[in-house]
Amino acid sequence: MAESMQGLKRTHRCGELSMKNVGETVTVMGWVQKNRNKGGIVFVDLRDRAGLLQIVFEDEEELMAKAAKLRSEFVVAVVGTVVARSGAVNKNMATGEIEVRASELRILSESETPPFPIEENSKTKEELRLKYRFLDLRRPDLQRNLMMRSRVATLTRAFLAEEGFLEIETPTMIKSTPEGARDYLIPSRVNPGTFYALPQSPQLLKQLLMCSGYDRYFQLARCYRDEDLRADRQPEFTQIDMELSFVDVDDVIDVNERLLAKLFKEVLDVEVSLPIPRMTWQEAMDRFGSDKPDTRFGMELKDVTDVVKDCEFVVFKGAIENGGSVRGINAGGQGSMPRKKIDKLVDFAKDFGAKGLAYIAIHEDGTVKSSFGKFMKEEEMTALIEAMDGQNGDLLLFAADKNKVVWDVLGNLRLEIARQLELLDKNEYKFLWVTEFPLMEWSDEQGRYLAMHHPFTMPMDEDIPMLDTDLGKVRAKAYDIVLNGTEIGGGSVRIFNNEIQSKMLELLGFTPEQAEEQFGFLLRAFRYGVPPHAGLAYGLDRLVMLMAKQDSIRDVIAFPKIKDASDLMTEAPAAVDTKQLEELGIEISKPAEEE
Known part of the structure; x- marks a missing residue:
């Protein structure tokens, strides 16, 4: 009783x-x-x-x-x-x-016998734990994670308020915009046949706050994206969102470096060495094959195109003739890796678009075994090993294709090898700013350029003339903050010139009428005096995940969804009453296979 x-x-x-x-x-x-x-x-x-x-x-x-x-x-x-x-x-x-x-x-x-023990580092299947999330959340490790999240949020609010930022909420029922991921839509009962969208970010609204003179804004904003899920993605998530007026890149980076230093010192007693290193997007891709490089270990990419350009190996020749490159990584000390294991790495590389992987295994006694040695002259092989800084006991792995494929393959391969060799220390925190992203990226699927970040990103001042002549080479005033190979935040200086903004929308394929229909409220505001402004948003969930040394953001979110975006505990999404649908003027059509 x-x-x-x-x-x-x-x-x-x-x-x-x-x-x-x-x-x-x-x-x-x-x-x-x-x-x-x-x-x-x-x-x-x-x-x-x-x-x-x-x-x-x-x-x-x-x-x-x-x-x-x-x-x-x-x-x-x-x-x-x-x-x-x-x-x-x-x-x-x-x-x-x-x-x-x-x-x-x-x-x-009193309590019934719980379906699993309430203990740290539970071995119970995640599906069962998520079904009984209210019990799972009693586990001390999850409670520590959520208390850490609360502390990060509280410290962030206090720090930004001290820096002169105003916390302003923006609406979560807005107009749908076509760029970026899919929107979640909300039907309107009062205006039949029309829809609100849940915001993917408060981007346009925070720019309008700058137009309205609020100078420095922030909020812990709930955001929604209808996209496929991964360990560091959820359909709804929280951003530490900010925007600043009368600033340029260095001003945004300065305030954010000090914010990160405060959070890591107060929460983890970890000193973040300032200034945080910076690297251009081009350098990051060339050295690490990734725009979010993990710099806790080496194994950097080496471009050996010039070294092998005259060899008879058809894979290398073909890639170079098609405007691609040949690059490699040196897995130091792995020269004795068994063939079966190398074959697994080849299969791994194929998942990222590689047709195969070429390799050179240098044994401890200096003998060389290579998958393409018979196509190489002795001096060519020697020059290639030298270019890769190959020593006795090393394993050299090569990819040859278009740059984008080679970067993707080797960038992921170095991470996979680092995981296998346990080189990724969760107690080490390596920050990096990646800057000067391409403004646009070409989509073969759509046959046009798409904005790499979003359509409101300012081109580098010196690259503006190339908007009309060489769009693929235009760099953006964009910057991402990366921690241990995970992008935890990103931002840019925004376009505040109406002509450049209209030009940008035109380059993205919007007619003046379409631009007015989609972004008219922003373009109208731009006619009435806009301050130069810039901003940044962190994924709060990702940041806390790394601080708490977790592998999934589900472990730092109170009530997360699973891969199909459903909630095992509340059983959402679920069917609704027919009367509700009738009020909204919505009829559910059966999928074709059911019919």
Whole structure:
């Protein structure tokens, strides 16, 4: 029978007590983690979000009998005295030097046997844990993650307020825009046949706030994208979103470097060395095959096109003749890798567009085994090994194709080898700014240029004349902040000149009428005096995931979705009542195969 809390007031959380409290009478409340009945004494581990505390019941028979009935996840209130542990100190518990001798116990709520144990580093399948997420969230490791997230949010708000930013909320029911990922749509009942969209980001609205003179804005913004999910993606997520007026690239980078340094010092006691290194997009691609390079280890790409341009190996020749390149990575010390393992790396490379991988294995005794050696003269092979800085015991891997494919293949291959060799240390935090992205990227699928970031990004001043002559070479005033090979934030200086903005939309294939229809409210605002402005947005979930040393953002979000964007706990999305659909003028058509 559940009892009432009446007359009791919690004095401490379980994990907050220490030797300093010895002798005090305290009232603690929480969930029963374990119950051990040793005959003349009952030990109960009590858990709340602050940690575990050992409660001891002895002497009083009625109290002991009641304590003996406690089961895992019962919710109880205990009054007692803090004493030094009578038994051995438990060094694995923050409260391991003390225990509470109980004088009163109230069972506030009983529990059925949970479907899995509530414990750290649970081995239970994720599907089951997500179905019972309200229980999963009781696990101490998940609670620490969410408390860290809360701390990051609180510190961010305080820091940005101190820097003169105003927290302003923008609407979450907006007009749909066609660029970028798919929108989630909301039908309007009042205006039949029309739809709102959930925002993929507050981009245009924060630019309008700059037009309105608010100077420095931020919000922790909920954003939505209807796209395929990965470990670091969810259909709804949170951005630390900001925009600043009368600034250029360096000003945005400066305030954000100081924000990151504060967060890492306060939350993790990690010093972030400032200034954070910067690298252009071109250099990042050439050296790491990625625009979000993991710089915790080497294994950098080397361009050997010039070294092999005259060789007879048809794969290399063909790639170079088609305007591509030949590049390689040196997996130091892996020259004795078994052929089976190399074949697995070849299969891995094929997933990223490679037709194959060429390799040279240099054994410890200096003998060379190569998949393409018979097509190379001895001096050509020697020059190639030298260009790759190949030493005895190294494994050299090569990809030959269009640059985009070669970068993708080798960029992912170096990460895969680093994972296999356990070179990725989660205790190391390597930050990097990647700058000067291409303004546009060509889409073979659509047969036109698309904005690499979004249509409101300012070209580099010196590249503006090339908008009419060589669009593919125009660089953007865009910058991403990368941590350990994950992009945690990105931003740009925005276009504030109406002519350049109209030109940009025209280059992206918008007619003046289409531009007016989609972005008219922004273009109108641009006619009334626009300050130069720039901004940046972090993925809060990704940032906290890395700070908490987790592999998935699901572990730092209270109620995440799974890969098909459904919620196993609430069973959303779900069918709705026909009456609701009728009010919205919506009819569900059956999929063709059902018909």
